[in-house]
Amino acid sequence: MSLTLRLAFYPRLHCVVRNVVTSCSKGATDTVVVPKSSGAPLIIQDKWKDDKGAVEGREAWVETLDNSTNSTQLGLIHLNPRIFASYPRLDIIHENVVWQKKSRMVNYAHTKHRSEVRGGGKKPWPQKGSGRSRHGSIRSPLWKGGGIVHGPRAFTTQFYMLPYHKRVRGLISTLSAKFAQDDIKIVENLDMPSDEAGYLEQLCEDRYWGPSVLFVDESDIMPRNITLATDTLGHMNLMPVYGLNVYSMLKHTTLVLTVGATRLMEEKLLYNLDRPDGRSLVTRFRK
Amino acid sequence: MDSGSLDQSLDYLFRRPAVILRALKKYWFVLHLATLDECKQSLNTPVKISYPVEIFFYDNFSFKSKLGMTTLVGGLMRSLGGVAHSVCRASPWVLRGCGSGAAAGGQHSLASSHTPTITWTPLLTSVRFRYHSEKLARGPLIRNYGYEEKLWKGGLMPHIAESKRLPIPLYRPKNIWTERRALFGQNDYIDILGSGELHPTQVAYSVPPWLRGFKGNEFQMLLRKRKIFGNEMRRYRPTKFREMNRSIKRLYRYLNQKTRTYFWKRA
Numbered sequence: 185m186s187l188t189l190r191l192a193f194y195p196r197l198h199c200v201v202r203n204v205v206t207s208c209s210k211g212a213t214d215t216v217v218v219p220k221s222s223g224a225p226l227i228i229q230d231k232w233k234d235d236k237g238a239v240e241g242r243e244a245w246v247e248t249l250d251n252s253t254n255s256t257q258l259g260l261i262h263l264n265p266r267i268f269a270s271y272p273r274l275d276i277i278h279e280n281v282v283w284q285k286k287s288r289m290v291n292y293a294h295t296k297h298r299s300e301v302r303g304g305g306k307k308p309w310p311q312k313g314s315g316r317s318r319h320g321s322i323r324s325p326l327w328k329g330g331g332i333v334h335g336p337r338a339f340t341t342q343f344y345m346l347p348y349h350k351r352v353r354g355l356i357s358t359l360s361a362k363f364a365q366d367d368i369k370i371v372e373n374l375d376m377p378s379d380e381a382g383y384l385e386q387l388c389e390d391r392y393w394g395p396s397v398l399f400v401d402e403s404d405i406m407p408r409n410i411t412l413a414t415d416t417l418g419h420m421n422l423m424p425v426y427g428l429n430v431y432s433m434l435k436h437t438t439l440v441l442t443v444g445a446t447r448l449m450e451e452k453l454l455y456n457l458d459r460p461d462g463r464s465l466v467t468r469f470r471k
Numbered sequence: 472m473d474s475g476s477l478d479q480s481l482d483y484l485f486r487r488p489a490v491i492l493r494a495l496k497k498y499w500f501v502l503h504l505a506t507l508d509e510c511k512q513s514l515n516t517p518v519k520i521s522y523p524v525e526i527f528f529y530d531n532f533s534f535k536s537k538l539g540m541t542t543l544v545g546g547l548m549r550s551l552g553g554v555a556h557s558v559c560r561a562s563p564w565v566l567r568g569c570g571s572g573a574a575a576g577g578q579h580s581l582a583s584s585h586t587p588t589i590t591w592t593p594l595l596t597s598v599r600f601r602y603h604s605e606k607l608a609r610g611p612l613i614r615n616y617g618y619e620e621k622l623w624k625g626g627l628m629p630h631i632a633e634s635k636r637l638p639i640p641l642y643r644p645k646n647i648w649t650e651r652r653a654l655f656g657q658n659d660y661i662d663i664l665g666s667g668e669l670h671p672t673q674v675a676y677s678v679p680p681w682l683r684g685f686k687g688n689e690f691q692m693l694l695r696k697r698k699i700f701g702n703e704m705r706r707y708r709p710t711k712f713r714e715m716n717r718s719i720k721r722l723y724r725y726l727n728q729k730t731r732t733y734f735w736k737r738a
Contacts, residue, residue: 284655284656284659287659287671287675288675288677288678290678290679290682299717299718299721300714300718337689337692339679339682339692339696340689340692341678341682341685341686341687341692342686343672343682343684343685343686344686345671348662348663351660351663352663355660355663355664396648418646418648418649418650418653419648419653421653421654423654423657425664426658426660426661426664426665426666427654427657427658427661427664428660428664429656429657429658429659429660430656430660431655431656431659432654432655432656432657435653435655449664452663452664453663453664456663469672469684471672471684471685
């Protein structure tokens with residue numbers, strides 16, 4: 185179910201002061217306030233308390249979806265290397281994709297047993313004397329039209345839960361891989377001047393943003409214009425942060441994250457990397 | 472073997488142009504006998520032969536003649552002072568003798584039939600061809616003789632123009648960007664990236680509600696179905712309910728009394 189295609193009742197207003205909101209948690213700074221008409225460049229930094237300086241932090245351009253401004257690139261954002269510069273574990277990514285596919289799979293194929301096939305209660309001919317081979321039922325698996333012994337039985341599921349930390353690692357690996365391949369674009373917000381699909385398509389063409397694009401924002405209520413523009417385009421989709429997953433990230437060529445979504449995601453993933461109650465999560469899933 | 476029979480054997484041998492007596496290494500003596508005359512000439516003259524001697528002959532003889540050849544060649548070998556091994560299969564053949572003794576340059580005469588002082592054991596080696604061109608001339612090796620590969624080599628299937636289509640379905644590529652396919656997997660990581668209260672099984676809306684987060688064999692599935700839908704089915708689907716109960720009974724009997732299941736290990 186998509187929770188993303190909801191129309192906002194009011195468009196987002198541009199604040200005089202540009203706020204980059206980060207929630208107060210481990211490893212985050214306070215809001216960065218930048219005046220609108222300032223000539224200074226926008227640099228969204230974040231000093232992580234656990235930064236040992238062993239791995240160089242990554243940087244990305246902060247862009248805008250507004251083509252009317254003279255420059256589409258507004259500034260710079262520093263990204264946590266633990267999320268965006270870790271070694272991409274392909275085997276874990278594969279496991280995650282397989283898990284996503286299998287966990288929601290239901291096989292409805294069904295074959296009837298000999299007891300379920302209509303008929304076949306009576307012995308077709310006496311045991312001895314007829315010269316034919318002995319049989320007890322016309323619906324035995326030996327017969328044409330008889331039951332299937334080990335065929336598929338309806339409502340077969342292949343559900344299982346991949347370990348919690350493997351899923352965390354899968355997300356991190358995919359993000360790192362995508363970032364390394366320049367498939368992640370950071371955007372200030374999802375505000376657009378026009379609500380036409382053509383405008384968005386042209387924008388993506390000009391910037392070489394792959395055939396399919398996934399826009400990720402922190403909340404599930406998206407700005408009006410982008411919602412209307414992506415409504416008719418199947419290959420451009422909107423998602424909140426909580427809906428992000430390895431399969432979608434691999435399906436869409438380009439991943440466009442807002443600054444708020446990036447910070448929220450980083451916070452969540454960093455917390456889950458060294459959780460104090462991690463042990464409680466490593467339990468077998470029981471319905 | 473006396474010289475008369477040797478003469479005959481040599482006669483027989485060298486009528487075929489294929490026989491060569493040939494030395495391979497420094498210990499080996501080359502004896503090329505191109506014509507019978509030359510051979511006969513050489514017979515009269517004592518020939519210095521230092522062992523070992525290799526008689527190499529090749530041709531597609533018949534089996535019988537092969538044996539004949541080898542006996543004759545063996546005779547030749549023996550006359551030269553060698554002891555021939557028993558022969559084995561294949562043509563062409565190489566009869567190779569090597570010296571076992573230490574004395575060098577044992578003088579043997581082709582004409583004479585005196586036994587030499589040094590005995591040596593010939594080694595028999597079979598080779599596939601003398602010259603590579605012969606191998607090629609023989610042609611490729613036939614494998615799977617008699618096997619007919621049932622493969623249509625007639626090119627594309629017939630296309631009937633301006634007539635009805637072939638009985639194969641028209642290819643319709645699936646639209647991979649429908650909403651269901653484009654957003655597949657959404658919310659699978661909601662327990663990690665969300666507030667942590669929701670589990671992915673609680674938001675797996677594409678799966679029937681009674682199967683979300685469930686995995687089991689048929690017996691377990693039917694029990695779950697009865698637990699959830701039992702009352703409803705008893706009232707509105709009586710036949711189906713009855714059949715389900717019978718299946719459950721049958722499966723219980725089968726799994727617990729007729730077959731081993733891995734549950735037994737826990738018991």
